[in-house]
Amino acid sequence: MRTGIFSAAVTLFLIMDPLGNIPVFLSALQNVESKRRTFVIIRETVIALVVMILFLFVGQYLLDFLGLKQESISIAGGIILFLIALKMIFPHDKSESDNKSEEEPFIVPLAIPLIAGPSLLATLLLFVRSEPTRMFDWLIALLIAWGISSLILLASPYVQKVLKERGLIAVERLMGMILVALSVQMFLNGVAEYLKK
Numbered sequence: 001m002r003t004g005i006f007s008a009a010v011t012l013f014l015i016m017d018p019l020g021n022i023p024v025f026l027s028a029l030q031n032v033e034s035k036r037r038t039f040v041i042i043r044e045t046v047i048a049l050v051v052m053i054l055f056l057f058v059g060q061y062l063l064d065f066l067g068l069k070q071e072s073i074s075i076a077g078g079i080i081l082f083l084i085a086l087k088m089i090f091p092h093d094k095s096e097s098d099n100k101s102e103e104e105p106f107i108v109p110l111a112i113p114l115i116a117g118p119s120l121l122a123t124l125l126l127f128v129r130s131e132p133t134r135m136f137d138w139l140i141a142l143l144i145a146w147g148i149s150s151l152i153l154l155a156s157p158y159v160q161k162v163l164k165e166r167g168l169i170a171v172e173r174l175m176g177m178i179l180v181a182l183s184v185q186m187f188l189n190g191v192a193e194y195l196k197k
Contacts, residue, residue: 003127003130003131005137005140005141005144006141006144008127008137008138008141009140009141009142009144009145010145011123011145011179011182012120012123012124012141012142012145012146013144013145013148013149014175014178014179014182015081015084015117015119015120015123015179016115016120016145016146016149017084017088017172017175018148018149018150018152018153019152019159019163019168019171019172019175020088020091020168020172020175021114021115021153022152022153022156022159022160022168023160023165023168024109024110024114025041025110025114025153025156026156026157026160028105028109028110029041029105031103031104032104032105036104038154040104040105040110041110041150041153041154041156042150042154044105044106044107044110044111044115045111045115045146045149045150045153047107047111047112048110048111048112048115048116048146049116049142049143049146051111051112051116052116052120052121052124052142052146053139053142055116055121055124055125056124056128056135056138056139056142057135059121059124059125059128059129060125060128060129060132062125063125063128063129068129070126070129070130070190070193071190071191071193071194072190073122073125073126073129073190074126074130074186074187074189074190074193075187075190075191075194076122076190077119077122077123077125077126077183077186077190078183078184078185078186078187078188078189078190079183079187080118080119080122080183081119081123081179081182081183081186082180082183082184082187084119084179084183085176085177085179085180085183086176086180087176088172088173088175088176088179089173089176089177089180091169091172091173115146115149124138124142126186127141
């Protein structure tokens with residue numbers, strides 16, 4: 001089944017979960033001067049993008065080196081996405097995470113793993129493994145998802161004021177429900193491919 005650029009971008013956007021990450025970003029940046037927060041968010045999102053692009057182009061060689069097949073990546077990716085989606089639907093208190101350091105956050109935890117997390121990297125591997133000739137399509141999908149996520153994170157104080165905590169939770173759970181369906185489909189595709197052999 002051929003995955004479109006828009007469908008891939010939506011999947012990556014849902015996994016990045018920028019709305020769900022807003023409280024974590026605001027908590028991590030609470031000790032950073034307000035004038036510098038925009039710079040820090042831009043820096044972290046750009047670092048995450050570089051990591052994701054590197055993984056997009058190097059991931060195929062990693063899979064070949066490890067001898068992993070497409071169906072195993074599809075099944076594993078489906079399971080990982082399902083677990084991520086469950087956390088989105090039944091979230092723990094993200095404000096209790098260890099993001100109350102007095103120092104300015106650098107790479108961890110904002111760029112990695114909040115934006116460029118394991119589930120997103122696994123999904124990029126899946127896209128590349130399933131259709132390696134469409135690297136440019138996957139790059140466009142990644143840039144779309146990253147661009148929208150970055151804009152949301154840059155506007156995080158305003159988004160939180162508009163949606164408030166309940167609104168953010170509601171949107172995140174809706175995104176989680178969509179991601180559950182995507183993860184199940186990914187899992188079933190992997191099983192179907194395996195059974196054909």
